[in-house]
Every structure is written in C-alpha cells, then in structure tokens.
Amino acid sequence: MADERGTLPGPDSHISASSILSDEAEIVEMIRRRGPLSRTDLARLTGYSRAKITPLVGRLLSAGILEEIGDGTSQGGRRPRLLHFNSSQGCVIGVDIGATSIDVAVADLTGQIFERLSLAIDVRLGPQAVLDKVRACAEELLARRGADPAQVYTLGVGVPGPVQFATGLLVAPPLMPGWERYPIAAHLQRSFPRARVVIDNDVNVMALGELKRGVGVGVENLVFVKIGTGIGAGIVCHGEIYRGSSGCAGDIGHIMADPGGPVCTCGNTGCLEAVAAGPPIAAQALAAAEAGDSPFLAERLRSSGALTAADVANAAAHGDRAALALIQRSGHLIGDVLASLVNFFNPSLILIGGGVSQIGNQLLASIRQRVLHRSTPLATRDLRVEFASLGLDAGVTGAVALALEHAFTVERV
Amino acid sequence: MADERGTLPGPDSHISASSILSDEAEIVEMIRRRGPLSRTDLARLTGYSRAKITPLVGRLLSAGILEEIGDGTSQGGRRPRLLHFNSSQGCVIGVDIGATSIDVAVADLTGQIFERLSLAIDVRLGPQAVLDKVRACAEELLARRGADPAQVYTLGVGVPGPVQFATGLLVAPPLMPGWERYPIAAHLQRSFPRARVVIDNDVNVMALGELKRGVGVGVENLVFVKIGTGIGAGIVCHGEIYRGSSGCAGDIGHIMADPGGPVCTCGNTGCLEAVAAGPPIAAQALAAAEAGDSPFLAERLRSSGALTAADVANAAAHGDRAALALIQRSGHLIGDVLASLVNFFNPSLILIGGGVSQIGNQLLASIRQRVLHRSTPLATRDLRVEFASLGLDAGVTGAVALALEHAFTVERV
Numbered sequence: 001m002a003d004e005r006g007t008l009p010g011p012d013s014h015i016s017a018s019s020i021l022s023d024e025a026e027i028v029e030m031i032r033r034r035g036p037l038s039r040t041d042l043a044r045l046t047g048y049s050r051a052k053i054t055p056l057v058g059r060l061l062s063a064g065i066l067e068e069i070g071d072g073t074s075q076g077g078r079r080p081r082l083l084h085f086n087s088s089q090g091c092v093i094g095v096d097i098g099a100t101s102i103d104v105a106v107a108d109l110t111g112q113i114f115e116r117l118s119l120a121i122d123v124r125l126g127p128q129a130v131l132d133k134v135r136a137c138a139e140e141l142l143a144r145r146g147a148d149p150a151q152v153y154t155l156g157v158g159v160p161g162p163v164q165f166a167t168g169l170l171v172a173p174p175l176m177p178g179w180e181r182y183p184i185a186a187h188l189q190r191s192f193p194r195a196r197v198v199i200d201n202d203v204n205v206m207a208l209g210e211l212k213r214g215v216g217v218g219v220e221n222l223v224f225v226k227i228g229t230g231i232g233a234g235i236v237c238h239g240e241i242y243r244g245s246s247g248c249a250g251d252i253g254h255i256m257a258d259p260g261g262p263v264c265t266c267g268n269t270g271c272l273e274a275v276a277a278g279p280p281i282a283a284q285a286l287a288a289a290e291a292g293d294s295p296f297l298a299e300r301l302r303s304s305g306a307l308t309a310a311d312v313a314n315a316a317a318h319g320d321r322a323a324l325a326l327i328q329r330s331g332h333l334i335g336d337v338l339a340s341l342v343n344f345f346n347p348s349l350i351l352i353g354g355g356v357s358q359i360g361n362q363l364l365a366s367i368r369q370r371v372l373h374r375s376t377p378l379a380t381r382d383l384r385v386e387f388a389s390l391g392l393d394a395g396v397t398g399a400v401a402l403a404l405e406h407a408f409t410v411e412r413v
Numbered sequence: 414m415a416d417e418r419g420t421l422p423g424p425d426s427h428i429s430a431s432s433i434l435s436d437e438a439e440i441v442e443m444i445r446r447r448g449p450l451s452r453t454d455l456a457r458l459t460g461y462s463r464a465k466i467t468p469l470v471g472r473l474l475s476a477g478i479l480e481e482i483g484d485g486t487s488q489g490g491r492r493p494r495l496l497h498f499n500s501s502q503g504c505v506i507g508v509d510i511g512a513t514s515i516d517v518a519v520a521d522l523t524g525q526i527f528e529r530l531s532l533a534i535d536v537r538l539g540p541q542a543v544l545d546k547v548r549a550c551a552e553e554l555l556a557r558r559g560a561d562p563a564q565v566y567t568l569g570v571g572v573p574g575p576v577q578f579a580t581g582l583l584v585a586p587p588l589m590p591g592w593e594r595y596p597i598a599a600h601l602q603r604s605f606p607r608a609r610v611v612i613d614n615d616v617n618v619m620a621l622g623e624l625k626r627g628v629g630v631g632v633e634n635l636v637f638v639k640i641g642t643g644i645g646a647g648i649v650c651h652g653e654i655y656r657g658s659s660g661c662a663g664d665i666g667h668i669m670a671d672p673g674g675p676v677c678t679c680g681n682t683g684c685l686e687a688v689a690a691g692p693p694i695a696a697q698a699l700a701a702a703e704a705g706d707s708p709f710l711a712e713r714l715r716s717s718g719a720l721t722a723a724d725v726a727n728a729a730a731h732g733d734r735a736a737l738a739l740i741q742r743s744g745h746l747i748g749d750v751l752a753s754l755v756n757f758f759n760p761s762l763i764l765i766g767g768g769v770s771q772i773g774n775q776l777l778a779s780i781r782q783r784v785l786h787r788s789t790p791l792a793t794r795d796l797r798v799e800f801a802s803l804g805l806d807a808g809v810t811g812a813v814a815l816a817l818e819h820a821f822t823v824e825r826v
Contacts (some may be wrong), residue, residue, distance in 0.1 A: 023460070047436070049462035149577060159508050170790060176553075233757065237650050246636050248791040255753040256787060268787065321823060340668040340750070341757050346647065346657025374669060374681065376512025378575060378661040 008292060021050070026057050028065060028408045031085045036069060038080035039240060064089045066225075079176060080408070085109070092136050092407055093192075094399030095157040096202065097130065099123050099175060104397040106145065109153070111213070111404050113334040115141040116396070123160065126178035127187065135191040147223070150291040152195040155188055156402030158205030158395050164247050166198035174265065175229075198406045200228070203250060204241050206388070207234025208405070209398025210351055213240075215389040223296040224388065227334070227363075227390055233285070235345075247406035252341070257333045272337050276330040278309040278356045284326050285312045294322035313359040327359055331366025338367065338385075339374030346379050353388030430513040436461070437469050441478060441821045444498045445522075449482060451493035461750040470496060477502045500524070504560060505820055506551050506605075507812030508570040509615065510543065512536050512588060512642060516809040517550040519558065522566070524626070524817050529809070536573065539591035540600065548604040560637040568601055569815030571618030571808050577660050581612035584660070587678065599771025611819045613796075615639070615808060616663060617654050619801070622811025623764055623816070624654075627814045634760040635803065638665070639767035640747070640776075642687040648758075665754070666690070685750050689743040691722040691769045697739050698725045707735035725771040742774055744779025750800075751780065752787030759792050766801030 030045060031037050037045070041090075043053050060066040061083075069084040087109040094113075096103040101120050107113045117137045121130055134157075142149060161173025169181045185197035207224035209217035210216035216224075216236065224234040233250035235242040243249050251271035254266050261270030262280075274280060285307040291296035296315040301307055338350060350371070352364055368385045375383075390397050442452050444459060450458070450477030456466050473479040474496075482497040500522040507526075509516040516532050520526045530550045534543055547570075555562060576588025582594045598610035613621075620637035622628035629637075629649065637647040646663035648655040656662055665680050666686035675693075686694060700719040702710040708726040716718055728736035748750050751763060763784070765777055781798045788796075 047459070047461050047465065049464075051462075052460065133691050228636070234683070235757075237655065242650065244792070245761035246759055246791055246795055248789065249757065249759035249787055251756050251792065252753075254789050255756050256749065266789065336669065340665075340753055343668050344648075344662065344754050344757070346659055346662035346664070348658035376661065376664055376667050376679065378659055379657070379664065382659055 021297050023052075024060055024411055025408050027056055028060065028085065029051075031066065031083055032087075032408065034131070036082035036084045038082055042083070042252035058286060071369055084181050087112075087221060090151045090153045090407075091142075091145075091398060092153055093141075093155045094396050094401075094403055095134050095138070095155060096395030096399050097123060097157065098161045098202070100285075101161050102130065102134055102137065103399075104134060104141060105396045105400055106138070106141045106147070107400045107404070109407065111400055111403070113397075113400060115144050116195065116390075117141055127184065129181040131187045135188060136186075138226050139191055150194055152192045153407045154403040155192060155195055155197045156205070156359065156399040156406070157184060157188070157197060157199045157200060158202040158399045159184070159403070160202045162248050162251070163199055163201045163204075165200060166247075168197065196406060198402055200241070200243075200402060201232075201234075201247075201250075203232040203234040204243065205234075205398035206390075206394040207236055207351075207398070208401050209264055209390050209394045209396075210353075210388055211236050211239075212355060212401040212405075213390065213397050214351075214394070215386065216351065221345070222349040222351065223250075223338075223341065223345065224351045224353060225338070225346050226336070227277060227352065227356040228354040229278050231277050231334070232280055232352075233341075236347075252337060254386070255337050255340075257337050272333065276333040280313055281309045281326055281330055281356065281359075282307050284329075285309075285315075285323065288322040288326065294320050297323060298321040309356050316360050316362060324362055327362045328366045331363045332370050335367040335370025336374060339351055339371045341381065342371055342375040342379050348382050348384065350383070350385045350388070351388040353394055355390075355392075357387060436465075436616040437473055438662065438821050439497065440466075440469055441473065441774045444479065444496055444820065445500075449497045451495055453493055455496070469672055479665050483764075495533070496559055500525075503564045503820075504555075505566050505813060505816035506554075506568045506608075507809050507814075507816055508547050508551070508568060508601075509618065509808030509812050510536060510547070510570065510572045511615070511721075511808065512573050514552065515543065515547055515552060516812075517547060518809045519551070519560070520809050520817070521556045521814045522817070522820065524813055526810075526813060528557050530554055536589055536592075540595040543595060544600045547686050548601060549709040552604055562605050563607055565605045567816040567818045568605060568608055568610045569618070569817070569819070570597060570601070570610060570612045571596070571615040571616045571812045571815070572612060575661050575664070576612055577616045578613060578656050579660075581610065591725035609819060611815055613656075613815060614645075614647075614660075614663075616645040616647040617656065618647070618811035618815055619766060619803075619807040620811070621654055621808045622757050622803050623801055624652075625814040625818075626810050627764075627807070628799065629762060629764065632757065632762050633736075634761040635764065636663075636751075636754065636758065636760050636800055637764045637766060638747070638751070640690060640765065640769040641767040642691050644690050644747070644767075648682060649760075655729075665750060668750050668753075670750050673711075685746065689746040694722045694739055694743055694769065697742075698722075698728075698736065701735040701739065707733050709733040722769050722772055729773050729775060737775055740775045741779045744776045748780040748783025750789060752784045754782055755788040755792050755796065761795050761797065763796070763798045765799070766804075766807055768805075770800060 020343040043050050067084045067086045068081045096106045103118045105113045107117045111124045136188045161176050164171050168185045170179045171181050188197050203226045215223050220239050222236045226232050231253040233252045254271045256270050257272040258270040263269050263275035264271035285297050287303045288294045300311050311325045317332050419480050422495045444495040456802050480497045480499045481494045507518045516531045518526045518529045535741050557766045574583045577584050581598045583592045586592050616639045629635050633652050639645050644666040646665045648663050666683045669683050670685040671683040671688045676682050677684035677687035698710050702714045713724050725736045
C-alpha cells in the first residue's frame with residue numbers, strides 16, 4: 001500500500017498525498033454518503049466546533065474535493081451554502097487479475113464504471129509482464145476518457161493468491177511463480193505515482209463487490225464461495241471483509257471433504273478442492289466417458305480429445321444422467337463443508353460464484369440441500385444460499401469497490 | 414436487556430437509567446481507560462468544544478460517577494483540575510448459570526471481584542427456582558459488603574443455551590425445560606430494579622472472560638472451545654464477541670465429525686459432541702471396561718457401578734492404555750473439526766476449556782496434532798492452541814466482564 005497512514009492523494013491540488021488528515025477524510029466520507037451538507041450540519045453531525053470545521057472545509061474546497069452549491073434551508077438568518085462532493089474531480093481504477101485474464105476498469109469517485117477492458121494473459125508469465133499489461137490497459141482507458149494519470153486516487157487490485165493485506169504482498173501463491181513478495185504496488189505506481197495501491201485476494205475482492213454493489217448490500221455476515229480451478233471463500237463479518245490473523249481466512253479449499261479422496265497438491269488427502277473443483281469434475285467426467293456411463297461425454301471426448309467442467313455442464317443441460325450425478329456429488333461435498341461453517345459462523349447469506357458455479361442449477365440445489373440437512377435449524381432459519389449476483393463482473397466490480405473504500409477512509413493500523 | 418438504547422442506570426444520583434447520553438458514556442469510558450484527565454484533555458481527545466464538554470462533565474460529577482481530584486500540569490495559566498473515575502461509586506454482578514451449579518460474584522466498576530458465592534442447583538428446576546437463588550445469592554453478597562441493591566449498575570449473566578442477544582431470551586435450549594423465552598432480565602430486576610441485565614450464552618461469556626482477563630487480552634481473533642456434556646465455541650472477531658446472524662455462531666457440537674458415528678440428540682449422525690464430549694467418552698470407557706481392555710476402568714466400574722470422563726482421566730493418569738486411547742480419539746475428532754475452522758477463520762489463538770478439558774494433557778496434544786496436520790501452513794504459522802487460562806473461573810469472570818462492558822458503553826443497534 002502506498003501509504004500506511006491512509007492519507008488521501010490529492011492530484012492537481014493543494015493537498016498532497018501525505019497532507020490530508022483523518023478529520024478531513026471523515027468530512028469527505030460524511031458528505032459523500034449523506035449528500036450535500038452545510039457547515040452547521042457538519043458541526044452538528046461530527047460534534048466538532050465551527051472553529052475546527054472551517055479550516056478543514058477550506059482546504060477541501062481549494063483542493064476541489066468539495067464544491068459549494070445552491071442554498072440550504074434557512075433556520076432564520078442567512079441561508080447556509082451547501083457543500084457538495086465533487087465525484088468527477090478524480091477517479092479510481094479496479095484491476096482483477098485472474099489465472100488467465102485481466103480485467104481493468106476506471107470509475108468515478110462514486111464507483112460508476114465508465115471505461116473497461118479485458119484481455120487474456122497467463123498469470124504464470126510473471127508479475128512484470130502481467131503488471132505492464134495492467135498499466136498499459138489503465139493508461140489506455142484514461143486516455144479514452146481524456147483523463148490524466150495524476151487524477152487517479154486509488155487502484156484496487158484483486159490477485160488469485162494469498163495476500164498479506166498490510167503489505168500488499170503475495171505469500172506462497174501456489175499457482176503464480178515469481179509473484180511471491182513481488183512489489184505490485186510499486187510497479188503500478190510507475191504509471192500512477194501519486195495513487196495509493198490496495199491489493200487483496202481475488203475472492204475477498206469478489207465478496208466486497210457483492211457487499212457494496214450486489215445482493216450483499218446491507219448484509220452483516222456473509223460467505224462468498226468461489227468455485228473454479230480451486231475453491232476459496234471471502235468472509236464478510238460485521239459488514240467488513242474479514243481476513244483473519246495471518247490474512248488467509250476463507251481458505252476452505254483444503255478443508256477435508258472426503259476421507260477416501262485423492263491426494264491434493266498440498267499433500268493432504270481428500271481436500272475439498274481436490275474432490276469438488278473444476279479439475280476433479282473434469283477428471284470424473286473423463287472416467288465416466290471412458291467407462292461408457294455417459295454417451296454424451298464420450299462423444300464430446302471423441303470430438304475434442306479432452307473434457308472440461310463446461311462439458312459436464314453442457315451434458316447435464318442435455319439430460320445426461322452421469323453428468324448430473326457428477327454435479328450433484330460435487331455440490332454435496334461443498335454443501336457438507338459449508339454446513340460445518342454455517343454452524344460455526346452463522347452467516348445470513350452464502351453466495352456461490354466463480355467459473356464452475358455456472359455449471360448449473362443442480363449444483364446450487366445440491367449445496368443447499370446438504371447445508372439445510374447438516375446445519376442446525378437455528379443457524380439456517382434466516383440463511384439464504386444463492387448464486388452470486390454479479391457473475392463474471394464480481395472481480396472487477398469488487399476491485400473498484402476496494403479502491404473506493406480506500407480513497408477517503410483511514411486505515412486501522 | 415433493560416434498555417436497548419444502552420443508557421446508564423445511575424443509582425443514588427441525578428442521572429436516571431434513561432437519561433445518560435452516549436456522549437457522557439464516551440467521556441466515562443475515556444477516563445476509565447486512560448486515567449484522570451482534565452476538561453482540556455477531554456476536549457482535545459474527543460474533538461468536542463469546551464461548551465459541549467462542560468455540561469456533560471457537570472452531570473457526571475453530580476451523579477458521583479466522576480470526581481475532581483488533585484491538579485494537573487499547568488500549561489501556563491491556572492492549573493487544571495483532573496477528572497477521576499469513581500470506581501467505588503457502584504458495582505456490577507456476574508452470574509454464571511451452569512447445568513448443575515450457579516456462580517455469583519460482585520465486583521467494583523474496575524472489575525475487581527470482592528465477594529463470591531457458588532452453589533449446586535439443577536438448571537432443570539426451571540427459571541423461577543434458579544433465578545430466585547441467583548437473586549438471594551446476589552443480595553447476600555451485597556449485604557456482606559454493606560452495599561445497597563440500588564448501587565448495582567449491571568448484571569452480566571451466562572446461561573448454558575442459545576441466547577438471542579438483543580432480547581436476552583433463550584431460544585430452544587436443549588437441556589433447559591421451561592427456560593425458552595423466559596424473561597430472565599425482568600425476573601432479576603425484581604431485586605435490582607435500576608440495573609441493566611445483559612444475558613449471553615455461557616461459552617461466549619467464557620471467551621469474553623479470557624479476552625478481558627485471561628490469555629486472550631490483546632488478541633484480535635480467537636476461538637474458545639468448551640468441552641463438557643456438549644461441545645461449543647465462543648468466537649472473538651476483531652477483538653469483540655461474534656454472535657452471528659441468528660446469535661448461534663460457535664455451535665460446533667453438531668458439526669459432523671465421524672460419518673460412522675452414533676445418532677445425536679439433534680437427529681443427525683456423527684455430530685462432534687455425540688462422539689467426543691463427556692458422555693460418549695464415558696460410554697466408550699464402559700465398553701472398554703466390559704470388553705476387558707482396561708483393568709483400571711473395570712475395577713472402577715465394579716466399585717462405583719458407573720464410569721465418567723473423570724474416571725477416564727484418572728485411569729490415563731495411572732497409565733491405562735485404553736483410557737489414553739479414548740482421550741486421544743476424542744482429541745483427534747475435535748482437532749479435525751478445529752482444523753477446518755482454522756482454515757476458514759484463521760484465528761491466532763484457540764483455547765480449550767470446560768470440565769472435560771481437565772481430562773489431561775493428552776487431549777490437548779491430540780487436538781494440537783490434528784490442527785497442525787490438517788490446517789494450511791499459513792493458517793497455523795502464528796496459531797497457538799492452549800488450555801484456557803481461567804479454568805473453572807472463566808464463567809464468572811466473563812460474566813463480570815460482560816456486565817462491565819455494558820455498564821458505560823452504548824449498544825450498536
């Protein structure tokens with residue numbers, strides 16, 4: 001992260017990256033969330049004296065972050081001028097780095113996305129190649145808009161591996177050679193020297209997207225489950241992303257799901273992602289095709305030489321029983337693990353997302369069935385288990401939300 | 414709870430139960446935590462104007478909650494008077510209701526316990542009989558101290574069943590006939606009409622005790638596991654008790670631990686508490702004794718006609734192999750469940766408490782072994798798994814902490 005003290009970079013302004021104070025951030029956030037307020041409103045809402053409010057507002061006005069507009073309702077005397085948050089004064093960038101693609105979006109300071117780009121690139125090419133592409137995409141999006149890189153307040157970046165949130169470094173990422181402890185923030189700041197860069201795990205970012213812009217709005221406690229090549233969870237606790245003591249909370253892919261299951265990449269046996277994620281579904285599909293259990297998958301195997309989770313989805317959509325059974329089995333295994341977590345964490349919402357979640361309704365039905373069966377009645381009384389609402393946009397939407405969260409707020413250190 | 418708005422009952426004072434404001438509570442908390450402060454300090458620390466501070470402090474002084482003492486360091490001019498928190502001006506009561514006993518303690522407003530009583534009573538006698546005993550104990554403790562019931566600010570009460578925290582009502586308690594939705598607060602307020610009563614599940618209360626007065630001090634994320642007749646967990650998240658969306662977070666006793674296990678009271682098979690808590694340990698001990706696998710337990714069975722988890726502890730302490738194997742099996746089952754929860758929640762501390770935890774070090778060693786084996790290396794890198802530090806005092810210590818937490822702070826509604 002660019003600045004651990006959480007100060008606000010004010011491009012083209014009298015306020016430099018290190019000079020905004022937490023009191024100023026509090027005022028900006030208050031006006032951003034509540035809409036236009038008078039200085040008197042601010043004094044009443046913050047409890048601060050007028051003598052304290054006046055210079056803070058003055059600095060924010062001269063930085064262009066606040067503007068004076070119209071007149072408020074008079075309480076007798078002169079009608080007060082209202083202070084308005086100038087959302088077009090700067091922008092944020094959201095970056096979703098996946099295993100095989102990157103998504104970059106530019107948004108105004110209300111989170112409205114106005115330009116977007118996606119491109120295919122393998123994360124295993126290493127951080128320099130991938131992050132140079134991210135910079136090029138972001139610069140192109142800004143150029144399209146006629147905006148200056150100096151107008152960027154924050155970059156929010158989601159990466160497909162475990163992140164030490166305080167430092168923004170990847171720690172022992174299993175599928176990302178060369179990324180371990182690579183200084184992602186410093187690299188991106190070559191293009192955006194005054195911007196703050198905030199980095200988080202992709203699943204946390206997706207959970208944040210749902211919390212801020214999806215079905216999770218207003219939910220206090222939720223679990224977002226991403227099913228893809230691996231399986232991971234993003235946790236929202238008391239309305240905030242919960243990262244745990246070492247930053248690896250939500251790593252549910254290595255929970256034991258099947259004592260008789262195969263050996264996982266981590267060395268243990270029967271891990272959830274080794275028995276229920278995309279690759280094991282594809283492997284089971286291959287076995288079914290070869291055993292003659294599924295004419296549909298056998299035909300597909302003959303024509304393409306390999307099978308994927310998407311083929312299983314397609315087969316199930318055509319009524320193939322073996323494919324439906326595979327999906328159901330995966331759902332039951334995921335559901336059993338989630339049932340344990342529901343008893344422990346008692347969320348009110350579980351969202352199922354990630355590429356493999358698109359495999360069909362049978363998956364959701366099977367997960368839901370096991371959660372309801374194996375969790376306590378009290379824990380499931382008000383629990384919803386649903387597909388994620390943002391689909392494939394969850395990552396980039398969440399990355400914008402991450403950037404925005406850190407544009408004006410002050411870190412808890 | 415006596416007052417959902419979180420106001421402070423001020424006995425023998427000008428401040429009635431409904432008249433203290435959150436600003437006053439903030440000032441009291443600040444002085445209570447930091448020690449004596451001047452009005453100027455308060456203005457600086459809160460950001461409030463002197464015009465706002467002065468009447469707030471005035472009300473707290475006349476209520477006796479604050480006192481003026483000594484002189485502070487002068488900054489030039491007149492030396493400021495310091496405001497001091499008067500911890501002897503009132504008291505709080507902690508009540509730990511167990512399945513077969515109650516513990517009651519009276520403490521001053523710093524949490525110092527000065528009188529205590531324990532007595533055996535079966536919770537199945539129902540709420541009226543048990544709560545009348547609690548009232549009698551509390552009245553006796555106050556009388557010993559020469560204190561008036563009107564001086565009691567708050568009662569913190571731990572009960573052995575699921576509590577809807579906002580209302581203070583027990584919801585579907587499995588082992589407490591007659592307690593469902595019984596108005597515990599109103600009953601206790603017959604003796605303490607001006608006190609606020611805060612009720613929580615006993616395991617949450619124990620976790621709070623460790624957090625405020627035990628090895629959990631300063632820990633952000635921890636899990637307290639109580640092993641007794643059942644198995645439950647208290648969760649601390651971001652330094653606060655986490656109760657979940659329906660108030661039943663931590664109900665880990667019904668997580669599936671052994672697919673081939675027996676049917677649990679809840680109707681499912683293989684629940685953790687059905688295979689690893691006190692009663693199944695005793696049942697397995699009986700089987701071992703009858704099968705001739707344990708001369709020690711067989712002898713004990715002959716002399717007393719039954720076996721308990723304490724007999725297993727005793728046998729293990731005498732080197733009985735069958736007893737050691739029973740303890741180890743229970744520890745492994747608990748450890749496997751905790752390993753899943755560690756991957757999900759990534760706490761930095763797990764505390765093992767409750768009556769059956771006293772069964773011996775082999776239990777802790779077995780739990781630890783499985784947690785380290787089955788959790789990811791990142792999640793266990795900074796994880797400690799230890800016995801609870803407050804032992805059998807965790808409940809009443811936590812109940813006092815619960816009372817104190819709500820004596821001056823304002824609820825988040």
